[in-house]
Amino acid sequence: MANHKATKKDVRQASKRRERNRYQGKTTRNAIRDLKALTDPKAAGESVKVVISRIDKLAKKGVIHKNKAANLKSSLTKRVQTLAK
Numbered sequence: 001m002a003n004h005k006a007t008k009k010d011v012r013q014a015s016k017r018r019e020r021n022r023y024q025g026k027t028t029r030n031a032i033r034d035l036k037a038l039t040d041p042k043a044a045g046e047s048v049k050v051v052i053s054r055i056d057k058l059a060k061k062g063v064i065h066k067n068k069a070a071n072l073k074s075s076l077t078k079r080v081q082t083l084a085k
Helices: 007-038 041-061 067-083
Strands: none
Touching: 007 041, 007 067, 041 067
């Protein structure tokens, strides 16, 4: 366990950040799952905007890598476009 005051604070901050990142990541994964389950092209088109926005926020904050974000966005966009056909 930490002994210095600053180190104890750092542990507290890291814990808060970890919880926040886990929550945001899990929420985004659930949104992706729900988007993949959609069969209506119009609903999927609306939902994909929200999901892509969440993915971008995770990449910006460093929760996920920017290339992973790009791959996720690409695959989701392809999936929604195939529904429209």
